[in-house]
Amino acid sequence: MPEEFKNVWSNITDDEKDLIFKYNEGYIGFLNQVKTEREFVDYAVPILIRNGYKDIEEYFSKGGKLKPGDRVFQNIHGKSLILAVIGSEKCENGFNIIGSHVDSPRLDFKQKPIYEENDTVYAKTHYYGGIKKYQWFSVPLALHGVVITKTGETVKIVIGEDEKDPCFIITDLLPHLANEQMKKTLAEAFPGENLNIILGSVKSGNENKGENSNENEEVKTEANADKNVLKSNILSIIKNKYGIEEDDFISSEIEAVPAYKARDIGLDRGIVGAYGQDDRVCAYASLSAILDTEPENIKKTAIVYFSDKEEVGSMGNTGARSKSLENFIFYICSLSSPDYSDFILRRCISASHMLSADVTAAVDANYDVQDKKNSSYFGRGVVIEKYTGSKGKSSANDANPEFIALLRNIFDSNNIFWQTGEIGKVDMGGGGTIAQFMANLGMQVVDCGVPVLGMHSPFELVSKADVYYTYKAYHAFYKT
Numbered sequence: 001m002p003e004e005f006k007n008v009w010s011n012i013t014d015d016e017k018d019l020i021f022k023y024n025e026g027y028i029g030f031l032n033q034v035k036t037e038r039e040f041v042d043y044a045v046p047i048l049i050r051n052g053y054k055d056i057e058e059y060f061s062k063g064g065k066l067k068p069g070d071r072v073f074q075n076i077h078g079k080s081l082i083l084a085v086i087g088s089e090k091c092e093n094g095f096n097i098i099g100s101h102v103d104s105p106r107l108d109f110k111q112k113p114i115y116e117e118n119d120t121v122y123a124k125t126h127y128y129g130g131i132k133k134y135q136w137f138s139v140p141l142a143l144h145g146v147v148i149t150k151t152g153e154t155v156k157i158v159i160g161e162d163e164k165d166p167c168f169i170i171t172d173l174l175p176h177l178a179n180e181q182m183k184k185t186l187a188e189a190f191p192g193e194n195l196n197i198i199l200g201s202v203k204s205g206n207e208n209k210g211e212n213s214n215e216n217e218e219v220k221t222e223a224n225a226d227k228n229v230l231k232s233n234i235l236s237i238i239k240n241k242y243g244i245e246e247d248d249f250i251s252s253e254i255e256a257v258p259a260y261k262a263r264d265i266g267l268d269r270g271i272v273g274a275y276g277q278d279d280r281v282c283a284y285a286s287l288s289a290i291l292d293t294e295p296e297n298i299k300k301t302a303i304v305y306f307s308d309k310e311e312v313g314s315m316g317n318t319g320a321r322s323k324s325l326e327n328f329i330f331y332i333c334s335l336s337s338p339d340y341s342d343f344i345l346r347r348c349i350s351a352s353h354m355l356s357a358d359v360t361a362a363v364d365a366n367y368d369v370q371d372k373k374n375s376s377y378f379g380r381g382v383v384i385e386k387y388t389g390s391k392g393k394s395s396a397n398d399a400n401p402e403f404i405a406l407l408r409n410i411f412d413s414n415n416i417f418w419q420t421g422e423i424g425k426v427d428m429g430g431g432g433t434i435a436q437f438m439a440n441l442g443m444q445v446v447d448c449g450v451p452v453l454g455m456h457s458p459f460e461l462v463s464k465a466d467v468y469y470t471y472k473a474y475h476a477f478y479k480t
Contacts, residue, residue, distance in 0.1 A: 005377070005380045005381075005418075005419040005420070006380065006417065007377075007379050007380055008020075008379050008380065008381055008417045008463075008465035008466075008469065009270065009379055009465060011417075019468065020464050020465055020467075020468040021269070021464065023288075023464075023467070023468045023471065024272060024464040024467055024468065026288070027272065027281070027284055027467055028262045028263075028264075028272060028274070030043070030280070030284050031262035031272075031274045031275075031276070031277070031280065031284075032161075032261055032262050032274075034102075034276075034280060035104075035142070035144055035255075035257045035275065035276055036103075036104075036106075036144045036145065036255050036257070037079045037080070037102040037103045037308045037318075038078050038079055038145070038146065038253070039144065040081070040102040040280065040283060040306065041075060041078055041079060041080070041081050041102075041306075042078075044081055044287060044306070045073070045075060045081070047287075047291070048071075048073050048083060051071070051291055052071050053071040053072060053073045053083060054070075054071065054072055054073075055072070055073060055074070055075070056072040056073065056074050056328075056331055056335075057074075059072065059335050060331075060335075064335070065335055065336065066086050066332065066335040066336040067086065067336070068086050068087060068088040068295075069085075069086060069295040069296065070085075070086045070295075071083070071084070071085050071086070071295065072084050072086075072332075074328055074331070076308075076317070076318050076324050077317065077318050079102075079103075079308040079318045080102075080306060080307050080308045080318040080319075080324060081102075081305075081306040082303065082304070082305050082306070082324065082325060082328045083290070083303070083304050084301055084302065084303045084304070084328070084332055085290065085293070085295050085298050085301065085302045085478075086295075086298075086301050086332070086336055087298045087299050087300045087301040087302065088298075088299050089299050089300050089301070090337070091301070091332065091333045091336060091337050091344055091345075091347075091348040092344055092347045092348060092351065093300060093348075093351055094300060094347075094348055094349075094350070094351025094352040094353065094443070095300055095301045095302070095303050095329065095332075095348065095352045095353075096300045096301070096302050096303070096352070096353055096354075096477060096478060096480065097302075097303040097304075097305060097325075097352055097353070097354040097355070097438075097443070098286045098289075098290075098302075098303075098304050098305070098354070098355045098357050098474055098477065098478075099304075099305035099306075099307060099320070099325070099354060099355070099356055099357060099434055099438060100279050100280075100282040100283040100286055100305070100306055100307070100357040100358065100449075101279045101283070101306070101307045101308065101309075101310035101311070101314075101320070101358065101434060102279070102280060102283050102306045102307070102308060103128075103129070103308050103309060103310060103311050103312075104129070104257075104275070104276035104278060104279070104280065104311065105127070105128060105129035105130060105131045105278075105311055105456050106127075106128050106129065106255045106256060106257050107125040107126070107127050107128065107136060107141075107195055107197070107255070107256040107257075108125060108126050108127070108128050108253070108254070108255055108256075109123055109124070109125055109145075109249065109252065109254035109255075109256070110123075110124045110125060110126055111249060111250045111252075112124075112249065112250070113125070113249055113254075114199065114231060114234065114235065114246065114249070115228075115231065116228040116229075116230045116231040119201060119230065120198060120200075120201045120230070121198070121199045121200045121201065121230050121231050121233075121234045122196040122197060122198060122199060123168075123196065123197045123199050123256075124193075124196055125195045125196065125197060125256060126192070127192055127195060128255075128311065128312060129311030129312055129456065130311065130431070130456055131456055132186065132456070132457070133186075133187075133190040133191075133192060133195065134172075134186055134189070134190045135457050135458055136170060136195060136458060137170050137171065137172040137190065138169065138170070138171065138172045139169065139170070139258055139458050140160070140167040140168070140169060140258065140259040140260070141160060141167060141168040141169060141170070141197060141256045141257065141258060141259055142158070142159060142160025142161050142165075142167060142168070142256070142257055142258070142259040143157055143158070143159045143160055143168065143254055143255070143256055144157065144158050144254070144255050144257055145157050145252060145253045145254035145255050146252065146253055146254075147242070147244050147248050147249065147251070147252040147254070148248070148251040148252065149243070149244065149245075149248050149251075150245075150247070150248065150251075153243075155242050155243065155244055155248075157242065157254065160259045161259060167259045168197045168198060168199065168256065168259075169197065169198055170194075170195055170196060170197055170198070171198065197256055199234050200230065200233065200234045200237075201230060202230070202233060203229050203230060203233055204229075204232075204233040204236060257275055257276070258275040258458040258459065260274070260275055260458070260459055261274075262274035265461060269464075270379070270463060270464055270465070271378070271461050271462065271463055271464065272461070272462050272463075272464060272467065273459055273460070273461050274459065274460065275458055275459060275460070276460075277359070277450075277452060277460040277461075277462050278358075278359045278452055278455050278456065278460060279310065279357070279358050279359055279449070281359060281449070281450045281452075281462055281467055281470070282357035282358060282359060282449045282450060282470065283306055283357070285357070285450075285467065285470045285471040285474055286304050286306075286357050286474050287304065287306075288471055289471050289472075289474035289475040289478060290302060290304050290474075290478060292475060293475060293478045293479060297479050298478060298479065299479075300480075301332060301336075302478045303325075303328070303329070303332075305320075305325050305328075307319060307320040307324075307325075307434055310358075310433070310434055314434055314437055320434035320437045320438065321437050325438070325441075326349070326441060329345065329348060329349060329352075330345050333345050333348055346442075349441050349442050349443055350442040350443065351443075352443040352444070353403060353406070353443065353444045353445075354435075354438050354443050354444065354445045354446075355445075355446065355447075355448040355474065355477060356397070356433045356434055356435035356438060356445055356446065356447045356448065356449075357448060357449050357470075357474070358433040358434070358435075358447055358449045359449045359450050359451065359452045359455065359462075360376055360383050360385050360388075360421050360422070360423055360447070360449060360450075360451055360452070361375070361376070361421075361423045361424060361451065361452065361453075361455055362375075362376055362377060362378050362451035362452055362453050362463075363375045363376065363377050363378075364453055369424050369425055369428050369429075370422075370423075370424050370425060370428075371422070371424075371425055371426075374420065374421070374422050375421050375422060375424075376419050376420070376421030376451040377419065377451065378451060378453070378463040378466065379463045379465045379466065380417060380418075380419040380451075380465075380466070381416065381417030381418045381419055381465065381466060381469040381470075381473075382411075382416065382417070382418050382419075382448060382449065382450065382466065382469050382470040382472075382473040383418070383419055383420065383421040383447075383448065383449060383450070383451055383466075384404060384407055384408075384418060384419070384420050384421075384446060384447075384448055385420070385421050385422060385423075385446070385447040385448065385449075386398065386399050386401075386404060386420070386422075386446065386447075387399065387422070387447075388422075388423060388430065388431060388432050388433050388435065388447055389430050389431075389432055390429055390430025390431065390432075391426065391427055391429075391430060394430070395432040395436060396432065396435075396436065397433075397435035397436045397438075397439045397445050397446070397447070399435075399444070399445060399446035399447070400444060402444075403444040403445075403446055404446060407446065407448070407477075410473075410476050410477060410480050411473055411476065413476075414472065414473075414476040416469055416472050416473045416476060417465070417469045418469070418473065421451060433447050435447050448470075448473065449470060450462050450463075450466045450467060450470050451463070451466055
């Protein structure tokens with residue numbers, strides 16, 4: 001292990017330790033409120049407004065111009081968010097950008113999800129992102145999302161987070177009957193079509209109750225043999241509580257996520273355990289860092305980008321492959337440059353620097369899948385990751401060393417604990433981030449974030465020290 005990358009806990013004062021724990025109290029509270037990309041946007045926008053940020057659409061509608069110190073944001077379809085603090089330098093000098101993503105692996109309801117079988121009502125799902133499917137069996141689940149009714153009404157749903165709520169589950173096979181299952185590979189033993197969530201199993205007690213109960217009993221067997229009475233009861237409960245018809249699930253986004261609360265891990269409470277820390281840990285750090293940066297301290301315009309769809313390739317109009325960020329930069333340039341031209345936009349983008357704020361894999365002592373000389377460790381601070389990708393750096397950004405040297409100087413000058421890392425051994429596998437798509441625009445980009453244990457599992461782990469120094473690193477970057 002490189003000696004120059006020091007352990008945070010062994011090299012800080014008690015006062016600094018208190019700051020780390022205090023910061024993570026806010027982070028844990030955030031994790032318990034935000035489990036989907038929509039919930040992140042709903043969480044962040046009111047905070048931005050309270051801190052003086054204005055919807056950039058106001059400037060368009062009123063013909064206004066942006067000036068140094070102004071703070072603006074744009075909500076992208078309720079699932080992605082971009083904000084900026086206008087700096088004192090002209091746009092041609094480029095912007096400082098930090099981009100994270102706010103989606104996480106999960107189970108999505110199919111468009112026709114609800115069915116009845118074997119006296120039980122289920123919901124069919126389609127998994128989202130890279131998961132190990134077996135991890136989602138026998139785990140308490142909560143339902144989060146929105147349903148858009150045929151009349152255009154938006155109905156928000158959160159079931160399973162309150163202790164008084166029911167929760168949901170996918171059953172696994174009992175070991176007594178699992179001989180054949182356990183002979184299969186994990187991929188074969190847990191097929192995606194078996195990720196069906198139990199919704200209920202009780203009749204309402206009101207079916208077939210006519211004036212003549214005997215007559216009703218006579219027709220019950222034949223006339224109602226194939227009637228989904230249990231499903232009807234579940235649909236009735238849903239309709240009574242939310243006003244939703246079965247057909248409304250066609251226009252919905254319902255996500256099943258672990259019902260766990262974020263918790264301290266270990267007797268010393270130095271680790272945070274929670275669902276969705278990839279990548280909400282970096283999203284929280286970048287949001288809190290910009291909120292703690294005084295506008296007068298920002299020279300280059302600072303942009304914070306929270307993207308969606310990273311876990312499925314950054315597709316769609318809320319993903320990083322869309323024109324959302326490029327359009328937002330255009331808005332800033334056109335509203336703040338007195339003599340705007342396309343040259344200014346292109347010059348701004350090519351002169352910009354970006355931190356792709358995403359997590360990486362921490363060394364796990366239980367598994368031998370990493371080059372320990374070049375991987376990141378719990379408690380050593382924020383990670384600079386020159387390249388991601390898989391095997392021969394496929395789908396990697398592979399940052400330029402000039403930018404990495406600049407970051408080293410920034411972090412060392414601001415007493416930031418930092419380390420380098422890569423996801424795993426060369427031929428073991430790998431993964432990508434939004435860095436490659438941002439670099440395609442021409443800006444300097446490098447991955448920079450928090451090391452994680454159990455990444456993409458229903459309960460991921462991060463070191464509180466790394467969370468705090470990632471926040472400090474982003475804060476220093478904004479001011480540079």
